[in-house]
Amino acid sequence: MGASRKLQGEIDRVLKKVQEGVEVFDSIWKKVYDTDNANQKEKFEADLKKEIKKLQRYRDQIKTWIQSSEIKDKKVSASYEQALVDARKLIEREMERFKVCEKETKTKAFSKEGLGQQPKTDPKEKAKSETRDWLNNVVGELESQIDNFEAELEGLSVKKGKTRPPRLVHLETSIARHKAHIMKLELILRLLDNDELSPEQVNDVKDFLDDYVERNQEDFDEFSDVDELYSSLPLDKVETLEDLVSIGPPGLVKSNYTKKYNRNLEINQEIGMDPFIE
Numbered sequence: 001m002g003a004s005r006k007l008q009g010e011i012d013r014v015l016k017k018v019q020e021g022v023e024v025f026d027s028i029w030k031k032v033y034d035t036d037n038a039n040q041k042e043k044f045e046a047d048l049k050k051e052i053k054k055l056q057r058y059r060d061q062i063k064t065w066i067q068s069s070e071i072k073d074k075k076v077s078a079s080y081e082q083a084l085v086d087a088r089k090l091i092e093r094e095m096e097r098f099k100v101c102e103k104e105t106k107t108k109a110f111s112k113e114g115l116g117q118q119p120k121t122d123p124k125e126k127a128k129s130e131t132r133d134w135l136n137n138v139v140g141e142l143e144s145q146i147d148n149f150e151a152e153l154e155g156l157s158v159k160k161g162k163t164r165p166p167r168l169v170h171l172e173t174s175i176a177r178h179k180a181h182i183m184k185l186e187l188i189l190r191l192l193d194n195d196e197l198s199p200e201q202v203n204d205v206k207d208f209l210d211d212y213v214e215r216n217q218e219d220f221d222e223f224s225d226v227d228e229l230y231s232s233l234p235l236d237k238v239e240t241l242e243d244l245v246s247i248g249p250p251g252l253v254k255s256n257y258t259k260k261y262n263r264n265l266e267i268n269q270e271i272g273m274d275p276f277i278e
Contacts, residue, residue: 007070009154011080017147018058018087025051025094032101043193045105046133050140052098057144059091124199131199132192134206139185141213142178149175174216180226181212187235197233204232 028051032044062084065071071081149171156168191197208229216223223229 004070006155007065008080010151011065011084013151013154014058014061015083015087018055018062018091021051021055021058022090022094025055025098029097029101039193042129043132045101046136048098048101050136052095053140054144055091055094059088059095062088062091127199128192131202132189135185135189135192135202138209138213139182142182142185145213145216146175146178149178170220174220177216177223177226181209181229184226184230184235185209188230188233191235201233205230 025048028044028048032041032048035041035044066081066084066088071084153168153171153175156165156171158164158168188197188202192199192202212223212229
């Protein structure tokens with residue numbers, strides 16, 4: 001029974017993540033087709049690709065569960081099988097929508113009219129786009145790792161009066177550290193989109209970040225200083241909430257930044273970073 005309850009808890013968590021992911025996907029989808037700004041459209045399309053990749057990872061897990069003996073032999077509530085099937089179909093619907101968007105983008109890029117005009121690719125815009133895609137991929141990978149950490153956390157419990165298990169502390173620190181990096185990366189993305197940072201400057205930290213994504217658990221203590229990794233970038237120019245709002249993309253609501261700033265402040269204080277940065 002204990003194993004069945006644990007599985008049901010994991011399924012509940014993934015089903016919730018799927019619902020949240022679909023809502024985010026739908027929101028970005030609308031932005032893609034509502035904007036006429038080419039740069040904004042490109043950014044939203046990259047965000048859409050990142051979200052569909054996350055949903056595809058959940059789909060893979062759901063397909064594994066549907067085929068598992070626990071589900072087939074009804075060791076968990078029968079309602080879970082239908083919920084998993086419905087979630088899989090929901091993700092596959094979004095996958096089809098993404099294919100349509102991707103096809104339209106490629107069709108426009110390689111249309112006869114476009115080829116006839118033989119437009120020249122701006123090297124600066126190409127470098128900016130490649131750097132933006134890489135940053136989004138890093139954020140997506142860190143978010144995926146956070147999902148795994150949180151799933152493991154749910155299985156750990158602390159009895160009243162007992163010392164917190166080292167593994168629990170390790171996971172909480174890993175999550176806080178990843179979120180601190182994601183905040184930095186989101187700031188870098190805004191600065192890049194607003195030409196406050198060049199692709200060449202961002203690429204200075206590329207090897208370090210790729211290394212962090214790959215080895216942050218194996219060499220945990222080596223990556224304890226989040227700020228040090230970004231020391232080569234002039235991020236200190238953005239020190240206040242007003243700065244964040246002023247450089248943000250058009251249409252963003254100031255109150256959203258206020259909420260995020262407060263959340264960032266809590267995380268920075270938790271891992272010992274300067275609470276006034278970001």
